[in-house]
Amino acid sequence: MKVTTHLRAAWAVTALSLALAGCATSGSVPPESDLFGSLSSGESSVAYSTAFPVGSPEEAYRNGEAALRAGDTDRALFEYLRGLRMEKRPQAEPLYRVGIIHHGRGNHELAGTAYRWVLDIDPRHPGAGTALGIILIQQRDYDQAERLLEPIAARREAPWQAHNALGVIADMRADHATAQGHYARALEASPRTPLVLNNQGYSRYLAGDLAGARQALRQALNANPNYDLAWRNLGLVHAREGDYETAIEAVARSGDRAKAYNDIGYISMLEGRYQDALGFFEEAMRLSPAYYVTASENARSLDQLIRRHGVEAIN
Incomplete structure (x- = not known):
């Protein structure tokens, strides 16, 4: 089942890198x-x-x-x-x-x-x-x-x-x-x-x-x-x-553990592993108030997916 619901993650899913970064310019070159x-x-x-x-x-x-x-x-x-x-x-x-x-x-x-x-x-x-x-x-x-x-x-x-x-x-x-x-x-x-x-x-x-x-x-x-x-x-x-x-250990190397649990929960959700994802979101909320809003919104959206698609979605 393909999940199309928009959930909030603490980092960009498209994790690619460029040699330079910046915002594009517009308009013509001045004289x-x-x-x-x-x-x-x-x-x-x-x-x-x-x-x-x-x-x-x-x-x-x-x-x-x-x-x-x-x-x-x-x-x-x-x-x-x-x-x-x-x-x-x-x-x-x-x-x-x-x-x-x-x-x-x-x-x-x-x-x-x-x-x-x-x-x-x-x-x-x-x-x-x-x-x-x-x-x-x-x-x-x-x-x-x-x-x-x-x-x-x-x-x-x-x-x-x-x-x-x-x-x-x-x-x-x-x-x-x-x-x-x-x-x-x-x-x-x-x-x-x-x-x-x-x-x-x-x-x-x-x-x-x-x-x-x-x-x-x-x-x-x-x-x-x-x-x-x-x-x-x-x-x-x-x-x-x-x-x-x-x-979790790998992602935590680039940030705190609460962020790691939220991010892995997000990926687990995208993989359709909803029960695992819910546990990760709950752990993120427990570890850090800073991630409570993001993780709780993810958990709430995940709960709606489970309710919408039934018990089989958990598996």
Whole structure:
């Protein structure tokens, strides 16, 4: 029996990872006259200009690289934009650096603006194309993201992030064979990358290959023992196999035990194991008041399912 009732879980069921995250931008790229100002993010230009005079764009870019290595993103952003203002025409690479800084700081709209302008200058720029494709996936604009990422992934030295992102798109469409092909290509370019191994494992889980999923997720955790998402996904595998004790322990590695009981209860419900799920929701409520509302709503919805479908649903 397929369950279609909407229940509340404490984490996303679609546990896939991207190399970058963010919200998509909208609208066209501003004209050159005001683009640099819109990308400045309010850095102290007067103070930097006085303290660090430069005589050429190249000198400004070198200062930007040094500031970035030192972790001073305010200074780095100022230097890249100062160099760009000194150029006769916009340059793709310093604009890409501006996008990276904004993306890392969570300024996703500004990052998207920078990436789009980079692609106006150099349509084949792999870094900007991949980053913008990932932003489009976050917006769930899979078709446009795929059109942007496929030519990048087809290149001989494609960035692994492009194949990883295309794998996520394929999994979203339930085309797990294609997804796993992309993850394999990503791992060829960047072996033992935890993010890709996690996605490979989750893709195999979705395809019903529990042994393969467990293997990939274990490899992800060998590479990064503190990778919370891989622990959660490994918990899904154990829950699907009915090994609830191990599942709880795995999910609890990425959060508290009350959350683990609620999450495994949710998965048990989706698997049609209603009696087990009800017990997990009740334990989540017992362990933590913080999960009382979520777990109690899940338990109440589950009780309605059992009443609607009869005693056979419990089995």
